[in-house]
Amino acid sequence: MINAQKLRQDFPILSRQIHGQPLVYLDNAATTQKPRAVIEALKRYYETTNANIHRGVHTLSEEATDQYEDVRAKVAQFINAPEHDPSQILFTRNATEAINLVARAWGGENLKPGDEILLTVMEHHSNLIPWYLIAKEKGARTVFVDIDEQGFLRMEEFKKKLTSRTKIVAVTHASNVLGTINPVAEIGKLAHDAGTLFLVDGAQSVPHLPMDVQKIGADFLAFSAHKMLGPTGVGVLYGRKELLEAMPPFLGGGEMISKVTLGEAAWNEVPWKYEAGTPNIADVIAFGAALDYLQEIGMETVQKHEQELVSYALRVLSALEEIVLYGPAKPEQRTGVVSFNVGTIHPHDISQILDSRGIAIRAGHHCAQPLMRRLNVVATARASFYLYNTPQEIDLLVEALKEARKFFGHVARTRT
Amino acid sequence: MLPEPELDDLYRDIILDHYRQPRNRGKLPKADLSGEGYNPLCGDEVTLQLIVDNGKVRQVMFEGRGCSISQASTSMMTEIIKGKTIAEVREMIELFKAMMTKDQPAAPELGDLEALEGVRKFPVRVKCATLAWNVLQDILKEVKSKK
Numbered sequence: 020m021i022n023a024q025k026l027r028q029d030f031p032i033l034s035r036q037i038h039g040q041p042l043v044y045l046d047n048a049a050t051t052q053k054p055r056a057v058i059e060a061l062k063r064y065y066e067t068t069n070a071n072i073h074r075g076v077h078t079l080s081e082e083a084t085d086q087y088e089d090v091r092a093k094v095a096q097f098i099n100a101p102e103h104d105p106s107q108i109l110f111t112r113n114a115t116e117a118i119n120l121v122a123r124a125w126g127g128e129n130l131k132p133g134d135e136i137l138l139t140v141m142e143h144h145s146n147l148i149p150w151y152l153i154a155k156e157k158g159a160r161t162v163f164v165d166i167d168e169q170g171f172l173r174m175e176e177f178k179k180k181l182t183s184r185t186k187i188v189a190v191t192h193a194s195n196v197l198g199t200i201n202p203v204a205e206i207g208k209l210a211h212d213a214g215t216l217f218l219v220d221g222a223q224s225v226p227h228l229p230m231d232v233q234k235i236g237a238d239f240l241a242f243s244a245h246k247m248l249g250p251t252g253v254g255v256l257y258g259r260k261e262l263l264e265a266m267p268p269f270l271g272g273g274e275m276i277s278k279v280t281l282g283e284a285a286w287n288e289v290p291w292k293y294e295a296g297t298p299n300i301a302d303v304i305a306f307g308a309a310l311d312y313l314q315e316i317g318m319e320t321v322q323k324h325e326q327e328l329v330s331y332a333l334r335v336l337s338a339l340e341e342i343v344l345y346g347p348a349k350p351e352q353r354t355g356v357v358s359f360n361v362g363t364i365h366p367h368d369i370s371q372i373l374d375s376r377g378i379a380i381r382a383g384h385h386c387a388q389p390l391m392r393r394l395n396v397v398a399t400a401r402a403s404f405y406l407y408n409t410p411q412e413i414d415l416l417v418e419a420l421k422e423a424r425k426f427f428g429h430v431a432r433t434r435t
Numbered sequence: 436m437l438p439e440p441e442l443d444d445l446y447r448d449i450i451l452d453h454y455r456q457p458r459n460r461g462k463l464p465k466a467d468l469s470g471e472g473y474n475p476l477c478g479d480e481v482t483l484q485l486i487v488d489n490g491k492v493r494q495v496m497f498e499g500r501g502c503s504i505s506q507a508s509t510s511m512m513t514e515i516i517k518g519k520t521i522a523e524v525r526e527m528i529e530l531f532k533a534m535m536t537k538d539q540p541a542a543p544e545l546g547d548l549e550a551l552e553g554v555r556k557f558p559v560r561v562k563c564a565t566l567a568w569n570v571l572q573d574i575l576k577e578v579k580s581k582k
């Protein structure tokens with residue numbers, strides 16, 4: 020069990036006031052807040068260890084290199100990478116860059132005209148646009164699996180669309196709009212049986228549930244540190260070792276080479292082959308503190324806490340007049356993300372009223388325009404929870420939504 | 436109740452009135468000029484149609500989906516440009532945009548549109564208020580050549 024009230028004290032920002040009221044932060048799917056341990060790790064690094072890594076033969080450089088590489092090992096363990104081998108963990112700027120890396124480096128080498136990339140209508144733009152770009156360049160096609168009325172992937176359709184032309188399946192583990200948890204283990208098995216690769220967008224799952232890349236059969240897994248208590252500017256790409264070894268580099272520069280002559284170069288070993296230039300050393304090291312923090316609590320406990328919050332939120336929100344809730348009805352089938360609309364009030368207007376009461380939610384298309392179109396809405400409001408949120412905060416959300424209805428309510432009736 | 440003075444700056448009564456009862460909303464069977472705009476940030480969409488007669492805006496209608504600010508701004512815009520010459524409308528666009536983006540106080544010619552001045556305190560909403568105006572500016576570009 021999580022004692023959220025106690026945990027909150029670890030997060031300095033949560034004692035902030037917004038427009039004279041305590042901050043109620045319900046925009047965790049966009050980015051999470053940072054515990055003191057992470058902020059202090061950053062400060063400690065700059066105050067005691069700052070140096071470039073893998074280069075200097077001096078104490079600071081060696082210490083910084085060790086700390087940076089330790090985090091790689093921690094990540095390998097956190098997601099249960101095969102043999103916990105850290106060389107399968109690449110640091111990028113964010114999940115988006117991790118997916119671009121695969122699309123460019125793997126797709127650039129392996130996609131041919133007529134090949135298909137199998138995606139779903141619930142993907143974030145991050146797991147769409149990199150594929151559109153490479154597909155266009157290579158004459159490959161993007162193919163999409165639809166969702167049903169509850170927000171689940173249509174698995175029969177998936178099976179039909181998975182063919183000998185499919186070269187990679189790229190699917191989000193959890194939807195950033197619907198909260199749906201996709202059956203990634205089943206998808207992974209189907210993909211491998213069909214002889215294709217499987218990329219999992221873990222941006223909305225790795226922060227919220229126990230991750231085991233072996234169990235789900237992911238060949239690639241992408242996620243962002245800033246959505247799991249870590250600093251901005253750090254993303255992770257896990258890739259199966261033989262794939263990473265076979266793929267060409269993504270960016271060229273220092274660090275990623277072993278030997279350079281005039282006009283030619285040989286690549287460094289994985290993972291360094293993919294980390295050109297000076298990486299985000301400080302933020303990677305601070306990300307290590309975020310992983311420690313999460314591991315200390317335990318990801319099962321985190322998931323359980325969020326499920327309790329979602330279960331409560333679905334119950335009290337569904338009692339509101341004119342509310343439309345998106346995504347699966349059962350809390351066990353989703354993460355801590357709840358998207359909704361209230362009457363015809365635009366989500367922007369809802370969000371503005373909530374902000375005046377110190378409540379931060381997200382309003383808009385959530386970088387998932389194809390999904391918005393599929394749901395036949397221009398936008399939704401979205402509350403998303405994390406380990407420090409409480410049922411009391413959900414009560415405040417509900418109260419504020421009632422106010423918003425009073426404020427804009429009659430609009431809903433006069434305009435249809 | 437909403438005690439926040441700031442919110443009241445944004446949601447002035449006249450804005451809510453236009454949002455609840457938009458003027459000139461609908462579709463013209465035939466138009467001389469038309470265009471549409473989209474605000475990717477919030478998904479606001481607006482389509483404008485104009486009938487121009489003798490250098491004056493004789494008829495204007497809009498359709499679209501969006502937040503209260505974008506809908507109200509569009510509705511108020513259609514009201515104020517009706518009957519005006521193209522040159523006057525262009526001037527109005529300049530004045531409105533100057534108010535929204537250049538921190539200039541509302542010009543008297545803007546009339547009720549002055550109510551949107553408060554939107555400036557909410558920078559992300561400025562795009563909602565200017566969406567229809569940008570569409571109008573765009574479609575008027577065709578006027579000279581069409582004449």
Ligand SMILES: Cc1ncc(COP(=O)(O)O)c(C=O)c1O
Pocket residue numbers: 048049113114115116143145146191193194195220222223243386
């Ligand atoms: C499902 C999903 N994928 C990818 C991303 C992209 O994450 P980032 O912006 O950190 O690269 C997000 C973040 O919003 C997301 O929700």
